[in-house]
Amino acid sequence: MNAYSIARKRMVEKQLLARGISDPIVIKAMQLVPRHFFVEAGLQEQAYSDFPLPIGHKQTISQPFIVAFMTQALLLEGGERVLEIGTGSGYQAAVLAQIVRQVYTVERIAELARTARRALDKAGSYNVHIKVDDGTCGWEGQAPFDRIITTAGAPQVPLSLKSQLTPGGCLVIPVGDQGSQVLKRITRVGDERYDEESLLDCRFVPLIGKHGWAEGGTC
Ligand code: SAM
Numbered sequence: 714m715n716a717y718s719i720a721r722k723r724m725v726e727k728q729l730l731a732r733g734i735s736d737p738i739v740i741k742a743m744q745l746v747p748r749h750f751f752v753e754a755g756l757q758e759q760a761y762s763d764f765p766l767p768i769g770h771k772q773t774i775s776q777p778f779i780v781a782f783m784t785q786a787l788l789l790e791g792g793e794r795v796l797e798i799g800t801g802s803g804y805q806a807a808v809l810a811q812i813v814r815q816v817y818t819v820e821r822i823a824e825l826a827r828t829a830r831r832a833l834d835k836a837g838s839y840n841v842h843i844k845v846d847d848g849t850c851g852w853e854g855q856a857p858f859d860r861i862i863t864t865a866g867a868p869q870v871p872l873s874l875k876s877q878l879t880p881g882g883c884l885v886i887p888v889g890d891q892g893s894q895v896l897k898r899i900t901r902v903g904d905e906r907y908d909e910e911s912l913l914d915c916r917f918v919p920l921i922g923k924h925g926w927a928e929g930g931t932c
Contacts, residue, residue, distance in 0.1 A: 717749050720761035724748075724777050728763050734781045738789060742811035743781050748774075750832045751804035770822050772918055774802040775864060779915065784808055786885045786898055786912055787860045796855070796877065798848030798920065799864035803829030803841070809862070810838040817855050819848030821921065849922035851877040858882060866894040866917035871924035875899055875907055887917045891926065 714722075725744050734740065749760035751774055756766050765773040775783075783805070787795070793813040797806055800820035806829070809816045816838075820826040823845045833841050844852060849871050851861070856877035863874065863886040874884055878901040887894035896913040919926045 717747065717757075717761070721748065724761040724763075728778050729781045732778060734778070734785055736785045736789075738791065738812050739781055739785045739808075742784065742808045743777065745811055746804065746807045747836055748777065748804055750835050751802040751807070751829075768802045768825065768828075770825060772801055772822070772825060774804050775917075780805050780808055782913060783862055783864070783885050783896070784812070786896070787862060788883065789813060789860065793859035794855075795860045795862065796852055796858040796874075797862050797864065798851075798874070800826055800829045800843055801864060803833045803838075803843075805862070805864055806841045806843075807833055807836050807838045810841050813860075814840065816841045817844070817852050817858070818842070819844050819846050819852055821845070821847055847922035849873060849920060849924035853877070860884070861886075863887065863920060864917065865920035865925070866891065866915075867920040867925050870897065870899055870909075873924050875901065880904075885912075887915050891919050892916070 749757040752760045765776045768774050789812050794815045795813050797818040800818040806816050806818045826843050826845045850873050857879045859879050859882045861884040866887040883900040885898050887896050893916050895911045896915045898910045900908045902908050
């Protein structure tokens, strides 16, 4: 075992299992993905620490616990097609790619998408497909999706995302103001009927786009 594998094992024990992450497929994925591939060279020593890290363009790679919590909240069984909004470093997509069949991920900042692609290839996550676009509109050409995960905070749940869910599918999304949000799970229970659950208080960078925040801050 090298130093990174040891740090990863400790991360899983101290930050995930100890705080109630219990889904074995999530634990296994978090144990496997080399998180240090997804941070810049100067921050690799901190890759398994208990906090988010900067990835440039005022964006972050989320704290390991949040990545695990959101992945668990998707109630995955394996075999799903998943849409992620907010590729960022590509780490969340790599974790999902260990579990599901295909991951489609949308990032609005082209340079982040390019860096994420390189890291995903290095990690062998070839079932991840990246598009540079406004993810608040979803990914029409690949819809519907069994699951959708949004890793940036939205002012409200975009109908454009809910409507790209398969029947019975769910969307996990932080919703609130720009300072703090509540992580919600929206399940499609009928053609135009959705159930909503509140899961966790959280703090994400803003989801910016047509059905999110305007660049300046108001929706
Ligand atoms: N999932 C990422 C990871 O594993 O590193 C973390 C994502 S970071 C907290 C949020 C990301 O959402 C940023 O990269 C940001 O540029 C992106 N973002 C914000 N609004 C977006 C939009 N409308 N469409 C696509 N990406 C968006």
